[in-house]
Amino acid sequence: MAENPPDTDFDATLRDIRRSLDDLLAFEGRYFIVPEEVMVPEAAFVQVPAGASEAVFVADVADTTDVADLETFHQQICECVRCPLGTTRTRFVFGSGNPTADIMFVGEAPGQEEDRQGLPFVGAAGELLTKIIGAMKLSREDVYICNVLKCRPPNNRDPQPDEVASCEPYLQRQIELVQPRVICCLGRHAAHALLKTDAPLSRLRGKLHQYQGIALVVTYHPAALLRNADYKRAAWEDVKWVRKLHDGMEL
Ligand code: URA
Numbered sequence: 001m002a003e004n005p006p007d008t009d010f011d012a013t014l015r016d017i018r019r020s021l022d023d024l025l026a027f028e029g030r031y032f033i034v035p036e037e038v039m040v041p042e043a044a045f046v047q048v049p050a051g052a053s054e055a056v057f058v059a060d061v062a063d064t065t066d067v068a069d070l071e072t073f074h075q076q077i078c079e080c081v082r083c084p085l086g087t088t089r090t091r092f093v094f095g096s097g098n099p100t101a102d103i104m105f106v107g108e109a110p111g112q113e114e115d116r117q118g119l120p121f122v123g124a125a126g127e128l129l130t131k132i133i134g135a136m137k138l139s140r141e142d143v144y145i146c147n148v149l150k151c152r153p154p155n156n157r158d159p160q161p162d163e164v165a166s167c168e169p170y171l172q173r174q175i176e177l178v179q180p181r182v183i184c185c186l187g188r189h190a191a192h193a194l195l196k197t198d199a200p201l202s203r204l205r206g207k208l209h210q211y212q213g214i215a216l217v218v219t220y221h222p223a224a225l226l227r228n229a230d231y232k233r234a235a236w237e238d239v240k241w242v243r244k245l246h247d248g249m250e251l
Pocket of ligand 1: 114223
């Protein structure tokens with residue numbers, strides 16, 4: 001029987017193109033990427049550390065959350081004035097979604113629309129996050145979404161270290177109560193707060209981190225994806241990985 005010819009660069013390129021087209025279908029079908037935006041096919045694929053994903057998604061995390069606890073905690077802290085943002089906010093933005101979710105998305109801080117509605121990710125970046133979650137074959141009700149800061153920084157400026165320090169215990173308690181199986185940090189501020197690092201996003205993406213025994217993946221903030229569509233290809237790899245860590249599903 002004739003031997004298979006050796007794999008060539010051409011074969012590898014063809015495989016990459018096929019994979020890119022599959023991903024395009026997933027994105028476009030769910031309007032993750034608007035049709036007029038064209039992805040850069042050579043964008044990096046995330047290297048999953050060998051064996052890492054399986055080790056995580058088979059882990060059986062006991063579901064002992066008392067749903068009422070999260071709401072009680074919300075009520076306890078919603079008048080917070082531990083930092084000056086407590087005096088400038090319109091609404092305290094605690095978090096939303098499934099209080100026993102396996103996947104928790106952590107963003108940076110409320111923006112104008114979030115401050116107005118008291119809910120996380122309900123502005124333009126939030127619309128994109130909703131589409132990303134849809135492309136993961138999930139809904140916002142399946143996951144839990146919150147931010148490092150619970151109050152809006154004026155003019156959407158970056159969170160200050162003292163604000164993060166004041167608000168951080170709230171995020172830590174939310175994670176304890178929700179007990180997610182996977183945390184997805186949206187952007188560097190969430191990653192820096194949870195991983196206690198100041199490494200650039202480029203060094204944090206594509207690695208499996210741990211936060212107190214919980215798998216943690218870092219990806220781009222949806223606002224960054226709105227500013228630069230070229231990042232969407234890589235973000236799709238990240239969130240596919242999150243889904244795989246969650247329940248083994250390969251998107
Ligand atoms: N950006 C964030 O980081 N969080 C929000 O809730 C909205 C925009």
